[in-house]
Amino acid sequence: MAERPERPGPDGRAGAGPDKGSPTPADPPRDPAALPPPRPLDAIDQDILRMLQADGRASIRSVAERVHVSRANAYARINRLVEDGVIRGFSARVDHERAGQGTSAYITLKIVQNTWRAVREQLRELPGASHIALVGGDFDVLLLVHTPDNRALRELVLTRIQAIPEVLSTRTLLVFEEQDLEPRG
Template identity: 85%
Template sequence: MAPEQMAEGPESGVAPPAGSPQPTTGAPLPSGPPSPGSVPPPPPRPLDAIDQDILQMLQADGRASIRSVAERVHVSRANAYARINRLIDDGVIRGFGARVDHERAGQGTSAYITLQIVQNSWRTVREQLRQLPGASHIALVGGDFDVLLLVHTPDNRALREVVLTRLQAIPEVLSTRTLLVFEEEDLEPQG
């Protein structure tokens, strides 16, 4: 259920186009910590069972209509519309997108790459990792390494280019370790 659909009103039953990143206010969805001078999101508030059901339904089908969400969680369409907008405004829902089969999309090689980085360089490194071709997940973690990166590339040659040329050229990256993925599966939300 994309915000464009919600902008049509709570009575709309038309499925939206996939991948819409804008809330009904027209402002971009937050993509990380607030920038200097911006208004931070409100503090997290507890989600009730209906909010949890809405989230579970939208995770399974981000194109669900307001009508189908309302029927599934047993509330009015206006209530479902208001709850979804609140979840977007509160930053709980960050966007809508498609689940991609990377192999069928020409990205047949996947790898988790662990990085050890210079202390206190996370923000700098994160910005550079965001620019890597095929990067799909970045996490600052605790343990034997500092960063976990998931990349999808067309083949091993492209993966080698990412690791040996792009990653190891970042001055704050002290070492890397590449874990080739043989098979992967995104877990579907239980519904």
């Protein structure tokens, strides 16, 4: 699911959309070639990023106060970070177990050479797929999934993933416990 980077809204919240703080519809993913070249972030930009990673709902006023700039400056900086593609969107951190997705697993895949893009698109459509990475090493792809239980995980791996013609093999690593790391500030 593609998320559109949202600009600060009129209510001053960094992740608010145009009408009374509600989210805006998702746009298709941006073409990386259309983005400006990466540039170094200064200390204020880095502080803003840490704040928004910890609380994507922080108001422009609170961001400005915490990083010691004017609200107009904070607003402009957040907009630039969005336009430059540094901020890809605003989202909620979910406790998957409490959301009924109590089984998590990393699945490694070996795939046919030069089929990454096709495989990636098929993996994106899988229920519970949370993170996909093309990696180097003993396998080609690392996939993080969240499912309601082991039976659903088994079904996902054996009937959905292994049915993808470009997938040569899989290995499933069951997650016993996980912890999202909070930004350090």
